[in-house]
Amino acid sequence: MEENKTTKPGLFEKGGKLGFLHSTVDAFETFLRVPATVTRKGAHIRDAIDLKRVMIIVVIALIPAMLFGMYNVGYQASLSAGLNWGFWEMFWFGFLKVIPLYIVAYIVGLGIEFASAQIRNEEVNEGYLVTGMLIPLIVPVDVPLWMLAVAVAFAVIFGKEVFGGTGMNIWNPALLTRAFLFFSYPSSMSGDTVWVSVPKGMDAVTAATPLAVTDPAGHHTVQALTDSGWSFWDLFNGLIPGSVGEMSAIAILLGAVLLIWTGVASWKIMVSSVAGGLLIGWLGQLGGATELPCYYQLVMGGFLFGAVFMATDPVTSAQTECGKWIYGFFVGALAVTVRLWNPGYAEGMMLAILLMNTFAPLIDHCVVTRHISRRNKRIKTA
């Protein structure tokens, strides 16, 4: 077999009979495992960690948030509709609600990925595995599937493929999907009727998220949260209305531990964005913009989820070590700034990360230039 390949191109190789399907076949051949084939020329270094491994670890890190999200969807439905469901009933309800989102996100996204890889005659990249895993977790559970499909198509085509595919994109495609939904169909993405899904045939439930309850126009107090029946620990546990997978700090922190332990995501970005959020939250408290203690900012909305899974996206975040601190800090700081001072948006994490994605190359550029000029100075003085 091996010798055959050197003499004649295989069925699916370049030049082979079905060579045009090269990308697709290759994608499936290398899915989750390394095939025995090796590069035939040039030196190359093999490491246990490659893009595929990295992506799989992120996917695994997301599983706690996903499972908790499914349970929470059922829990909220049971709670608001006054049904006394057991654990498995709640989970099953949420499972049935969330799985269609996954199916749509993966079919549409991967379909476009495969098609564009074919067109460009490149390998299919596995970046979308993570993107597709993230998307259903950051949208309201009841988002119409066709809207999700349109948004995924938009994000993958205009956020990723036009820039050259995985690794070339400026913005996090999953967040771009959410941004598209947010700006295109605001009535399905915000307000207080979209967050809780109830069984068919029942009236829609009004349920504001903790962020909405404490929005600038409203009452920025712990009391407002208590009135809605939430303590800090409720927010921390995550049994509250919101996007599918963003709610539970516990589940997200489990994922964060895995990411940091394996070194897949930058702990610097996570730490600095939390620091940025806390600082602005604290300043806001001092300045009278909010009465909430700053640590509340971390457990409300998508802050933690964004800081752990979105801001750390290796492609769209800053690359330099110093740049990561700056980038992360601004992500957290801007997110809380939007929350506290912009009455138009209750949540600012999505906007903050997308904005800092845009500036990440600039931050890197500045860091690198400063390094170079410092070294030059050292050479001169030496």
Next chain:
Amino acid sequence: MNTNNNGYTIIYTTIIVIVVAAVLAVVSQTLKPNQLANEKADVISQMMTAAGLGEKAGFESMGNDKVLALYSESIDVAYTVDAAGQPVDTLLTAPADQIQIYTPSQLKAIYKAAKAGDAPEKLPVFKFKNGLTVIPVYGAGLWGPIWGYLSLEGTTFKGAFFDHESETAGLGAKIKDDPAFQALFIGKEILLTDEAAQFEIAKAGAHKLPESNGIDAIAGATMTSGGLNNAINLWLGLYKPVFEGASAGCQHEHKDCGHHHEGCEEQHEGCEGQHEGCEGQHEGCEGQHEGCDKPCCHETPKAEEE
């Protein structure tokens, strides 16, 4: 020819500027009457839209003449009031070329005075035969002025139309382009008790908006919505005496009316507008002051018809 020496340059530019100025002056003068007529018809159609007499687009396709004719037909009385709500002048409502209205630039003057803390000398009030009173509002949006017309029956809103100079298309411009937004005002109430918070235009979901005077703001147009909110609250504040007269004067057992007979006539006409049933009473009313109020201001004027 040396076109670069100083003398030539100065003479050349002078001539160009004078020629251009002359052309523009002539054109401006010739077109002025047309533009004013257009503006007048536009303002009137906006008021009639607020008063529920049709749709703005319908008035636009109708042509200026018909709009003016319709206005003369459907307006009951138009007049100005002073800061205390007392009538000052009558505004002509016919014939077409003499109709008097308040253009946005006139509203701007009132707005500026009010902002500076001066009590307005004259505020226009338009009473339509369908019983609705139309008042203007004017204020600052995000990029430029915004203004509009509110129609009320007593202290209840029955319609609104807003316009703007340069709000963002698709966002702030929705105050004009989105009939659904304008429809939100229908059924809301003026709070005569609290001047500062007449209206609250804010994002719903953020927190609960008051039922009686809360309006869901336009998504993505925070500044325009806020500006409109301020404008409406400011003008409702200016018109407060008028509405106090409209509600208090009527409910307080006709005493006000009996006091000043001329005022009665004024109020009577106004009242008439509010209830169709009154029209029959027109002449009879002047004679009997107390009777004036009954058919006009009572909750059940229809009874008088029979």
Next chain:
Amino acid sequence: MNAKIKETILNPIFKGNPITVLVLGICSSLAVTVTLKGALVMTLSVIAVCGLSSLVLSILRNTIPGRVRIIVQLVVVAMMVILVDQLLKSFEATYAIDRQLSVYIGLIITNCIVMGRIEAFALGNSPWPSFLDGIANGAGYGMILLVVAFFRELLGSGTLFGVDILGRFGYVTNNLVILPPFALILLGCIVWVQRSIQKDLQEK
């Protein structure tokens, strides 16, 4: 000569399109393309301003003092813009649309296409070709405007020229399309399409 005039007219429409190739006039093409009606009036206004300004300045081209060249151009273009604005305001049919376009008619003066074509073409060519060049560039600009407006009104409001098209099929209007950034995305797509057809525009 005939071929040259043909080239003068056709070049700005496609090969040398002011928006997609010269990348001029982007600002207004984001602002006035929410509705087709607005885009159409804007198109006609720009064609008029472009053509007439080029014509007048081409007639004057040998007399204009070099040092105040730009100021003279500015005065003439400003006059044309004001004339167009005044005319739109004084007709019953166009008054409402002029109000809707608000400042953007006045801002035609800042449209780089007008001054750009005067500098690049009208000052060096005789009046008739200059007039055609101005009109053609206005048309090239307007064509892109109309294409963008077509998609934005159709997808954003479900209508075309205010007539309901998609709404009757239960189409849910897309708010993002109405926001200016989407016009930029559409422009990007148009440039994409044009560069795929016209390979010589692609940078190596």
